[in-house]
Amino acid sequence: MTELLYEGKAKRLYSTDQEFVLRVAYKDDATAFNGEKHAVLTGKGQLNNEISTIMFERLAQAGVPNHFIQKISDNEQLVKAVTIVPIEVIVRNIAAGSMAKRLGLEEGRALKQPIVEFCYKRDDLGDPLITVDHVYELELATPEEVSLLTTMALKVNQVLINYFNDFNITLVDFKLEFGRLKETGELVLADEVSPDTCRLWDKTTGERLDKDVFRKNIGNLQEAYGKLLERIGGNA
Secondary structure (H helix, E strand, O other), X not given: OOOEEEEOOOEEEEEOXXXXXXXXXXXXXXXXXXXXXXXXXXXXXXXXXXXXXXXXHHHHHOXXXXXXXXXXXXXXXXXXXXXXXXXXXXEEEEOOHHHHHHHOOOOOOEEEEXXXXXXXXXXXHOOOEEOHHHXXXXXXXXXXXXXXXXXXXHHHHHHHHHHXXXXXXXXXXXXXXXXXXXXXXXXXXXXXXXXXXXXXXXXOOOOEOOOHHHHOOOOOHHHHHHHHHHHOOOOO
């Protein structure tokens, strides 16, 4: 009998009959602004499951270790059990979202180099931006892990920039989560890689193919995600 272990804004996590394997079920819920905006959008979970599967497989092929094992249904996948590091790692290539607002930058401005930011993964605090010194003070990760988080995030960035370029899509920025495998302790990419966690713009038209469609009320989220999935060769 499987047990519900955790329910977040966009996914449920269940135990399986294997000690170090979990089942992830993607929900149709869409949230923004730390959960202040919420809707249930039929088909969203299936789209994110399909897109995240493609992303995890592509990243594994490129040598980025992650928790993904396999997709087992329209809305579900099996993953390796991890203990999540309570740090959101954000990589930015173009000024947008909170960074553009925080620094007074024009949205769409190309950055001189990718910028890596850390946020404390605490919904009750609004996931605040933190420095490396905060990471050490709060004992969220070791110096070796901080170095690895940064290195892995920048590798993910380069792999995905190249990948999306092939489909005439700009990778603006994205958020990653990492975890320590419960079986071995190895640090790996976890959570999901999807248009819920990435900003993706059409290079020619600037069309948004990500959750900003929902955040900013500028279109239909399922249509945007379906269009992205079709572009990258999946089954919308």
